[in-house]
Amino acid sequence: MSQTPASRQPFLGVPSSQSSGAVPYFRPFLVVVVAILITSIISWQHSRTMYKNTPSYSSFPCRSFSVVSFPFVLRSTRVVTENGTFPASIFVDRNGLISRVVSGLVEDSSWGCLHDVGNFVVMPGLIDPHVHVNEPGTDSEGFNTATLSAAAGGTTLIFDMPLNSHPACTTYESILEKSRIANSRQLWVDVGLIGGMIPGNLETLSDQVFRAGVMALKSFTIDSQAYDFPPVSIHEVEQVMLALRNLSIDGEMRYMIHAEIAPPGFSPNNYEGPSRSYMAFMRSRPDSFEVRAVQALIELSRKIDCPVYIVHISSADAAELVKQAKEEGIPIFAETCTQYLAFAADDIPDGHPEFKCVPPIRPNGNRKRLLRYLLQDNLFDVIASDHAPATPGEKCLEQGNVRMAYAGISGLQYRLPAVWTALRSYGVTFEQLAYWLSLSPAKIFHVDDRKGRIASGMEADFVIWDPESLFNVTESSCYFRHKKSAFIGKQYFGEVKETFLRGSRIFKSDAERGKLGTIVQQPRGVVIRNRLLEK
Template identity: 90%
Template sequence: MSQRETATNQQPFLGVPSSQSAGGIPYLKSFLVVVVAILITSIISWQHAKIVQKGTQSHVSFPCGSFSVVSFPFVLRSTRVVTENGTFPASIFVDRNGLISRVVPGLVEDSSWGCLHDVGDLVIMPGLIDPHVHVNEPGTKSEGFNTATLAAAAGGTTLIFDMPLNSHPACTTYESILEKRRIANSRQLWVDVGLIGGMISGNLETLSDQIFRAGVVALKSFTIDSQAYDFPPVSIQEAEQVMRALRNLSIDGEIRYMIHAELASSKFSPNNYEGPSMSYMAFMRSRPDSFEVNAVQALIELSRKTHCPVYIVHISSADAAELVKQAKEEGIQIFAETCTQYLAFAADDIPDGHPEFKCVPPIRPNGNRKRLLRYLLQDNLFDLIASDHAPATPEEKCLEQGNVRMAYAGISGLQYRLPAVWTALRSYGVTFEQLSYWLSLSAARIFHVDDRKGRIASGMEADFVIWDPESLVNITENWCFHRHKKSAFLGKQYYGEVKETFLRGSRIFKSDAERGKLGTVLQYPRGIIIRNRLVEE
């Protein structure tokens, strides 16, 4: 840790020889008088500066200097601090353990606590949580724990949950989970990581307390061909068995069952459909709304029968969302996730030959997007907004050929979630508290980490994203920390620049926009593998 910088108005100490001649004493007295006068003048000027600046956006007492390395404890403050009780000027006291000691309304100046980091009018929100990220390590060259967590930090996200697809896909045995943890812990983790286990067809017998003891926080299944040969889908009957088993397991607390909800006929083949290979609309028609509607309807019935909650990932169809709305009104516990791309893009605007927009379920027409927005904003249907970050190499995405049919289905967008979502919603009068709920707090509650994540409150971990909602960001490859830079978000302009990200009080990212760079990672990685709160480390 660096030492606090010396105040700029402090005078340097001038040593005086220990032995002085009698004739030198008058000069010493004169010298001391001058030094005292200078000190008094400096103190008066400093106090005057405080009075003049009091009530303004920036204060100068006890600054953290460059703040490149945090000196604990410290005070972080802004005129816009987002809490469960609203957004208001506040000062956040962070202790030596990287925890929030207290949150005090107003812009206090408490020199006894530590250095002061005043960010003016920038918004301070809890660090974001993304429960749907494909790190894809080990097994592929498309991403990795180091680059994924680095991109997360640059996007204001301080906790990600890693999905099993393409990364030890089955991930249902004690040994495979321990191996995944070992690999993750051997990498530089810039943010915290939670591991999702895979639940595949025919492997119900592996569902036991043991895999959760290994640290899995949730399970994931497909009800349609995942295009991963060793991650076959579950049938609806198998999904019911899993849900009943989850209810009967002797786990003190609920393990979430996350499901990719599409149902197709047995003749369905992901890349075998009519239309030109470069046509996005031909691809979209190959994954119609009915696939989602059929799956969601079946899962709602299973939840009703088994009394087991179900978490439906990446809902893209407004028709499927309507079924979720009806189920929630009935009192059935359904967690509904939608994703950045379904709010930010519309199929009408996607040109042919651009496979970077291909994902499953597909991005649908603008009328569908507007309905999703209505369900989100008016009906409070969606519990959260995830990225479903699903990266691929340029070869896997068939970028050079523009072949949508054969391209890997997934969009790279972990780093862009905050600005893209904010830009899609800001004109609708969305509050910062709502945004924080969809991007952080709700996920913390669903996955049982709300005792330490997702809120700015006393006792919580000091995870923050500091961002400018009025600042425009041009998404370019130079502003990307993902391993592979090509993305559907490239070339877009969004409101909401992430300025700084903190993990347990350490600033892990700072924007460097004034120098034309993305930013600088300022702290050695401190991320950890998040385990179920009920499992002993």
């Protein structure tokens, strides 16, 4: 309740020489005081009833850089839901869950803090099922920096791949150790663990699935260049798929495959051409490697009726096979990655190993075909980052040696703006982006009962971003451990403004105050488990 300004109050006291005239003023003053007390008591009792056990709340608009307190209402003119994008108000309760979504912009802030983000787009927090955290065992990244860069990029759930860490999550004990280490770190976003399937590991499959808590399994069909993660043969892939189908989870535990098959005698770093040439490296991993592997996996899915998830498809020829398989009704999930949509081999100059990844980035004609499969044929289920960091020495940056450089790109933080920039001129919708980056991976990996959508009962995970904002990617704005990446120095539309995890703001851009840094609040991430384990 607003109070009367001091200059207009009915009683301020009188000089002692006029004390006899004070009595007429005392009664109105007493009435005002009593009225204020009664009003305050009623207001306090009302708030106590409505917000009992609520940590904190404020029935006024949230300040620009204040902590958004529970409960609160998040409103925008562009909220992305399964039913379209429209002005809406999202009510978040004190448990960090979405209570309801109301069409239109509410004015009443009696629910709690009112956080109005104007015309910024509000989408469900992004999910990236293909991230290499590389901890323990390396200095290339870690759970703290990986999840921090995820938060800065609007991602609220990552799946950690079993590669370049020792041990590489290929046994029951190693998965438990990885989970213990992850839980001991500062996790800014939620983390799911992927288990590795290697030759001779089939007998421990049920232990990995039911006791270690992995979200999915992964294998390579080509040399991964990791001594503790050797490739599997197609026959071994078949054995894993049969086991998954016959387990009580009915094949719903996803089997993720790095799909390349090389001819006998293949060696990753032994190929013809200048060591600094990206095109020479690209030719050493031709489309035929992917085509051969994808064709074999399609045949297995047709034969066994067990779905497989093909990671990072870079070849349009391989994508054509996936398209035909899906039209036939064969169960298969297809993932492509940011770098295959954002870059083309034709534009990569020699001596820039920061662009090296496997499978390689291919020519612009191939990129345009991938875009067509994505936008016109609805071929791809997920756009992931395949965030695969390395130290500057491992990337051979000083020498510019593409041949000997580690194959991987750090791109977790820039997935949303890079994908949006690559697709915006083709008329892509916010709903399509939310599908590839949030909803579809949530469904594939069975977390769609809590994540991937802005709807009642879901966790209040949000990314708030400006699709019209053009910004420069600089080393000072990177949160991953080593500030070298193919994305550095680029310009993208779609700056991430804020990220929320279960209703808590874990990231806020500080650009509006003229700073390159950010304001990041207390981390809240956890290591999650697959709900299939509860069956």
